[in-house]
Amino acid sequence: MDLSKLSSEERAALKAQLDAEEKAERNRIEQEREAYKQLVDATVKACVTKLQKLSSEMMRNKQEVFNEFSAVINMKNELFKVKGDRQSDTFTTSDGVMRITLGNRVNEGWDDTVEAGIEIVKEYLGTLAKDDNSANLVETVMSLLAKDRKGALKANKVLELERLAVKTQDIRFIEGINIIKAAYRPVPTCQFIQVEIKDENGSAMTLPLSLSAM
Numbered sequence: 001m002d003l004s005k006l007s008s009e010e011r012a013a014l015k016a017q018l019d020a021e022e023k024a025e026r027n028r029i030e031q032e033r034e035a036y037k038q039l040v041d042a043t044v045k046a047c048v049t050k051l052q053k054l055s056s057e058m059m060r061n062k063q064e065v066f067n068e069f070s071a072v073i074n075m076k077n078e079l080f081k082v083k084g085d086r087q088s089d090t091f092t093t094s095d096g097v098m099r100i101t102l103g104n105r106v107n108e109g110w111d112d113t114v115e116a117g118i119e120i121v122k123e124y125l126g127t128l129a130k131d132d133n134s135a136n137l138v139e140t141v142m143s144l145l146a147k148d149r150k151g152a153l154k155a156n157k158v159l160e161l162e163r164l165a166v167k168t169q170d171i172r173f174i175e176g177i178n179i180i181k182a183a184y185r186p187v188p189t190c191q192f193i194q195v196e197i198k199d200e201n202g203s204a205m206t207l208p209l210s211l212s213a214m
Contacts, residue, residue, distance in 0.1 A: 058209075065193055069102060088192075099196040099204075106186040108152050114183035118145055118153075120176030121161065155184060 072091065077084045088103025122145070125138045141164065144157040158180055165173045195207035208214040 062191070062193060065100075066102060066191065069100075097198045101192075101194040103192060105189045105192050107150075107189055108155050109185040109187045110153060110180075110183045111185050112183075114153065114180055117176045117179030117181075117183060120172060120179065121145065124170060124173045124176065153180070155186075158184075 069089070069091070073084070073089055076082065076089070086103065087106060088101055090099060090101040092099040122142070125141055128134050128138050141161070144161050145153065146157075147153055158177070162177045162181070165177045168174075193209060195209065196204045197207060198204050206213075
């Protein structure tokens, strides 16, 4: 279209038509965006309500499982004369098909005195590095004092060190280990339940009990 050939009235009419089309397009986009927002609201509310019910049901079932196993754990402690301060307990059916483990997850924590114990242990280990062989041994043992990404010692590594200390019978070494052990302050984080079921082929499958595992 050659606009130069249009009269002023025709150009005005064309402009009005283009303006109307642009306005209609803006209105359409606004309406679709509003419809999208409404769809989001409705979908979120419906799904959150559904998941709230699921969460409440899972919490109720979890508490029921712990309550039902409370008597079983107490009987286990009495019959087999075992301590009741375990972090977890595992029970398996007689046919070995079903297994359930329940307990508490903990984060390993230590109070400030742990550093004093570490220094004493390092001081002792430093006296052992007489040659290359002993230096390599000391380096290996020192790795047991390495901290994890959160800056905490691993309790199982401290137990390994304790066994070494007992073998050496060195009073200073044992003192450092005892200080470290006394500084242990585990922090419970949550209760957990894990279930394993064997299929007809004898292969164990972990029952998904979290949304991310399903």
